[in-house]
Amino acid sequence: MLAFIIQRLLQCALVMIAVGFIAFSLFNFVGDPVSLMLPPEATTADRDEVRKSLGLDQPFYVQFVKFAGNALQGNFGISLRLGRPVSQLLIERLPATLELSMTAALLALLVGIPMGVYTALKRDSWLSRFILTISLIGVSLPSFLIGIFLILIFAVWLGWLPSFGRGDTIKLGLWSTGFLTLSGLKALILPAITLGLFQMTLILRLVRSEMLEVLRTDYIKFARARGLTNNAVHFGHALKNTLVPVITIAGLQLGQIIAFAIITETVFQWPGMGLLFIQAVQFADIPVMAAYLCLVGFIFVFLNLIVDMLYYVVDPRLRAERSGGGH
Amino acid sequence: MFPLKLISCSILAVLFAIAMSAATAKTLRYATQDEPQTLDPHSASLAVTTRLLSNVYEGLVGRDKNFKLVPWLATSWSQPDALTWRFKLRPNVKFHDGATLTADDVVFSMERILSPNSQFKSAVQGVSKAKKIDQLTVDLIMREPNPVLLNHLFTFRIMNKAWAIKNNSINPQNYKDKEDTYSSRNTNGTGPFMLKERQTDVKTVLVQNPNWWNAGSPEKGNVTEVVLLPIKSNATRAAALLSGEVDFVNDPPPQDIARLKSSTDVKIAEGLEARVQYLVFDTSRDELLYSNVKGKNPFKDVRVRQAIAHAINVQAIKTKVMRNLALPIGSIITSTDQGYAKDADKRLPFDRDKAKKLLAEAGYPTGFEITLDCGNNQPAADICQAIAPMLAQIGIKVNPNVVNTANYFVKLQKFDTSFYLLSWGTPTSDALSTLQYLLRTNDGAGTGNGDGNYGRYSNPKFDRLVDAFRVESDMKKRDAMIREALLLLNAELPVLPLHQAIIPWAMRKNVTAIFPPNSVPYFFRFRID
Numbered sequence: 001m002l003a004f005i006i007q008r009l010l011q012c013a014l015v016m017i018a019v020g021f022i023a024f025s026l027f028n029f030v031g032d033p034v035s036l037m038l039p040p041e042a043t044t045a046d047r048d049e050v051r052k053s054l055g056l057d058q059p060f061y062v063q064f065v066k067f068a069g070n071a072l073q074g075n076f077g078i079s080l081r082l083g084r085p086v087s088q089l090l091i092e093r094l095p096a097t098l099e100l101s102m103t104a105a106l107l108a109l110l111v112g113i114p115m116g117v118y119t120a121l122k123r124d125s126w127l128s129r130f131i132l133t134i135s136l137i138g139v140s141l142p143s144f145l146i147g148i149f150l151i152l153i154f155a156v157w158l159g160w161l162p163s164f165g166r167g168d169t170i171k172l173g174l175w176s177t178g179f180l181t182l183s184g185l186k187a188l189i190l191p192a193i194t195l196g197l198f199q200m201t202l203i204l205r206l207v208r209s210e211m212l213e214v215l216r217t218d219y220i221k222f223a224r225a226r227g228l229t230n231n232a233v234h235f236g237h238a239l240k241n242t243l244v245p246v247i248t249i250a251g252l253q254l255g256q257i258i259a260f261a262i263i264t265e266t267v268f269q270w271p272g273m274g275l276l277f278i279q280a281v282q283f284a285d286i287p288v289m290a291a292y293l294c295l296v297g298f299i300f301v302f303l304n305l306i307v308d309m310l311y312y313v314v315d316p317r318l319r320a321e322r323s324g325g326g327h
Numbered sequence: 328m329f330p331l332k333l334i335s336c337s338i339l340a341v342l343f344a345i346a347m348s349a350a351t352a353k354t355l356r357y358a359t360q361d362e363p364q365t366l367d368p369h370s371a372s373l374a375v376t377t378r379l380l381s382n383v384y385e386g387l388v389g390r391d392k393n394f395k396l397v398p399w400l401a402t403s404w405s406q407p408d409a410l411t412w413r414f415k416l417r418p419n420v421k422f423h424d425g426a427t428l429t430a431d432d433v434v435f436s437m438e439r440i441l442s443p444n445s446q447f448k449s450a451v452q453g454v455s456k457a458k459k460i461d462q463l464t465v466d467l468i469m470r471e472p473n474p475v476l477l478n479h480l481f482t483f484r485i486m487n488k489a490w491a492i493k494n495n496s497i498n499p500q501n502y503k504d505k506e507d508t509y510s511s512r513n514t515n516g517t518g519p520f521m522l523k524e525r526q527t528d529v530k531t532v533l534v535q536n537p538n539w540w541n542a543g544s545p546e547k548g549n550v551t552e553v554v555l556l557p558i559k560s561n562a563t564r565a566a567a568l569l570s571g572e573v574d575f576v577n578d579p580p581p582q583d584i585a586r587l588k589s590s591t592d593v594k595i596a597e598g599l600e601a602r603v604q605y606l607v608f609d610t611s612r613d614e615l616l617y618s619n620v621k622g623k624n625p626f627k628d629v630r631v632r633q634a635i636a637h638a639i640n641v642q643a644i645k646t647k648v649m650r651n652l653a654l655p656i657g658s659i660i661t662s663t664d665q666g667y668a669k670d671a672d673k674r675l676p677f678d679r680d681k682a683k684k685l686l687a688e689a690g691y692p693t694g695f696e697i698t699l700d701c702g703n704n705q706p707a708a709d710i711c712q713a714i715a716p717m718l719a720q721i722g723i724k725v726n727p728n729v730v731n732t733a734n735y736f737v738k739l740q741k742f743d744t745s746f747y748l749l750s751w752g753t754p755t756s757d758a759l760s761t762l763q764y765l766l767r768t769n770d771g772a773g774t775g776n777g778d779g780n781y782g783r784y785s786n787p788k789f790d791r792l793v794d795a796f797r798v799e800s801d802m803k804k805r806d807a808m809i810r811e812a813l814l815l816l817n818a819e820l821p822v823l824p825l826h827q828a829i830i831p832w833a834m835r836k837n838v839t840a841i842f843p844p845n846s847v848p849y850f851f852r853f854r855i856d
Contacts, residue, residue: 092527
């Protein structure tokens with residue numbers, strides 16, 4: 001197990017170097033931050049001087065090696081847009097993004113799995129058909145559209161919930177949380193639904209189809225023949241066996257939620273990392289973009305590792321195979 | 328009994344204070360698309376930053392409600408000789424931290440704005456240094472005469488010397504440094520508002536300065552607190568205004584204006600921005616980079632440029648693309664700029680037949696093909712798309728090339744263009760920076776001559792005029808020279824001005840705002856009823 005984790009961590013490092021390298025080679029195309037940092041009436045000499053002082057006149061591989069060297073020491077440079085250390089900015093924004101994505105993921109799991117089970121067990125009820133029809137919307141509508149619809153209904157028409165921002169936050173050490181204030185919780189509702197809706201419907205549909213498959217298998221029939229109660233059959237045997245693919249998808253989707261909170265964060269002006277990234281792209285703020293991409297790369301690799309480890313917990317066959325084959 | 332009475336008295340007093348502050352506290356929640364990059368008044372000269380800092384820091388001269396230059400931190404000035412300006416400072420002006428404004432602060436701010444990290448050097452054009460005469464008198468020593476120095480000084484903001492030294496902020500932020508500068512996150516000005524709280528990309532809170540020297544001004548409104556809320560997404564910004572979560576938006580999305588106007592809770596105030604959208608021809612190369620005409624440059628022929636001017640229906644651009652939020656203009660400087668001449672503000676009329684005739688005379692009866700470059704910001708991209716079919720009508724096939732803004736300037740700075748669209752507004756409200764920067768020949772001297780002249784128009788007569796009026800101190804003679812230069816541009820058309828944008832400010836019905844031509848919201852003039 002330990003060897004497996006170390007191997008995975010090494011892979012993680014490789015992936016991040018690759019991410020950083022590809023990102024840097026693309027930065028040549030995002031444009032020149034200097035033209036946005038200086039006023040239009042700046043002289044050509046001014047521009048050249050700033051460009052030189054930032055090292056932007058050097059080829060990208062030189063810039064990359066410098067960046068990687070500094071990053072290893074935990075220094076991601078200064079944001080060109082805000083003039084503040086990038087690591088400080090990311091630490092400030094991380095709580096907002098994590099709180100939003102965790103809420104969205106929990107929402108997706110806690111609503112998606114029961115509804116999936118229900119629609120699989122009561123295949124023909126009108127409620128199942130209704131849920132499935134509605135879930136089509138979640139799968140097919142892009143999240144920025146859902147966000148704007150929700151804002152229109154709940155903020156503009158009904159006036160119940162705020163249309164933007166994170167409400168009041170409370171500082172717990174470095175972590176700023178919106179969970180402890182009423183306005184923070186209210187501000188969380190719409191973005192969390194917007195961000196979680198797609199994953200929710202995906203999980204719902206996945207659980208349903210897996211469940212239907214499992215219910216047809218022989219061991220379920222035997223279980224019924226043994227006279228087990230419906231509950232024991234459905235939740236003890238059927239649901240447990242549907243969970244392996246669900247964990248895989250949910251784990252990968254959590255990465256997606258964090259990485260693609262960008263759109264939801266932009267629509268709701270949620271002060272997380274995604275919003276920081278979008279603004280960095282527009283400003284060609286290379287230090288922020290590089291650090292963000294590396295962080296997202298890291299989150300993905302890390303989540304994959306967790307997912308792999310969860311397989312062991314859920315599926316006893318893997319444990320048996322590994323130990324049997326390895327020793 | 329006594330203590331009880333005392334307690335109840337103090338409770339009453341507290342309640343009264345709360346009731347009073349509730350009655351007088353007027354908070355303006357202000358949403359805008361972009362976050363100010365820095366709070367340093369001498370660091371980045373960008374519109375978003377200026378809009379915020381103009382409420383916190385002040386200059387020697389100011390502008391009144393009608394945008395007229397008026398004494399501000401200086402009460403009077405004189406010119407002992409051509410190369411000296413003497414300013415008398417207003418006594419007893421307090422900085423937000425309580426320090427009193429003295430000549431030292433002006434001398435320090437001048438050194439700071441002239442330092443290499445500052446981007447505001449144009450605010451002190453021609454000044455070589457500031458010299459303290461006594462506590463409340465400062466001389467600005469000029470390198471060369473600048474007859475419109477006051478126009479420039481309007482954006483020269485005064486910072487407190489002791490505060491900057493104490494907080495290690497003698498120079499503006501340098502992006503090479505590993506740490507950020509204190510003055511890019513904190514402020515200490517003399518202005519009507521002081522910074523209370525700043526959370527980047529979340530909110531910035533300004534509160535009324537209780538000791539503001541100009542609190543008795545008849546122009547003063549009643550806003551006591553301003554909360555700046557950056558909202559990136561257009562739809563969300565409009566929604567927040569409609570739902571009453573914000574009171575004022577200085578950049579409502581153009582496509583939502585009609586909807587905002589139809590709401591009973593929101594009103595729109597429109598103001599003319601001193602900024603011109605214009606087309607530029609490459610009049611320098613012998614063969615255009617992006618055209619099918621080989622061996623010669625059609626834009627070198629003034630008749631081709633005139634034909635294009637005749638073929639563009641600027642009224643249609645105004646009504647269809649700009650949704651009427653534009654004022655067609657024939658001059659590269661606007662009516663609020665020093666040097667503006669009404670008779671030089673003439674457009675060639677929209678006349679397709681005339682355009683075809685001119686094109687034929689120039690030797691292009693069937694037209695030619697050309698690439699038109701423009702930034703991907705709006706409305707520039709839409710204007711480009713609208714110009715293409717207009718020129719197609721006279722046989723010129725235009726390929727609009729919409730470029731990401733961050734790349735666009737790089738492209739232009741390399742002169743990698745044949746025909747482009749840009750907008751320009753001078754921060755100094757004077758013709759000089761426009762004519763010198765956009766149209767004078769770039770002589771590579773590093774003095775700003777022609778640094779924005781990406782079409783590389785070069786006319787010795789025009790250059791002589793610009794060089795002469797730059798140092799001319801007789802305003803009458805100066806204005807006459809500017810007029811001559813503008814008329815020359817009208818005849819030669821190296822650039823083709825299209826229109827001035829009308830900027831809509833959207834606000835809740837109970838807000839009263841005053842729109843100045845530099846489109847900076849001066850919150851002390853705002854009212855909430």
